[in-house]
Amino acid sequence: MAIFSVYVVNKAGGLIYQYDNYVPRAEAEKTFSYPLDLVLKIHDEKVVVSFGQRDGIRVGHAVLSINGVDVIGKNTADGKDIIEYLKDASNYPVSIRFGRARLSSNEKLMLASMFHSCELFDQNLKSALEIAEKAGNFGAGS
Secondary structure, eight states, rough: OOOOOOEETTTSOEEEEEOOOOOOOOOOEEEEESSSSSSEEEETTTEEEEEEEEOOOOTTTTEEEETTEETTTEEEEEEEHHHHHHHOOOGGGGEEEEOOOOOOOOHHHHHHHHHHHHHHOOOEEEEEEEEHHHHHHTTTTO
16 A cells, blocks of 8 residues: 555644655657647646547646647646647647646645544544443334
8 A cells, every 4th residue: 555645633623734755647648630629628737638639648637848848837838828729720739748647736735634523523422422322222112
């Protein structure tokens, strides 16, 4: 069993420490001609595939680079809007690398908060079950 991430959360639900052993999985790079046969959309400030799985490119994979230029959010590193860039036929053929994007800092905080909420729910459920056991059976015949 492999550990991919470690989150340390305090009792108040704050993220104290986070370590991400990020190893890119299942990246796919393909050269496309115009028109692009994948449907891309902006989701959580990333450009992701919303329709058209093929050749190792899956729905939900994010655009990681275009023609070897890394992507930052919905723009390339040199400031070009990805969606507008891919609409222009003069930019083709284009090589696009797809894969799972790294979690942003905000997404890591939300994930840690979710772990904290699950732990609180588990603690409350355990105490409720202990109280119910001590009280005995309820219902018909008691």
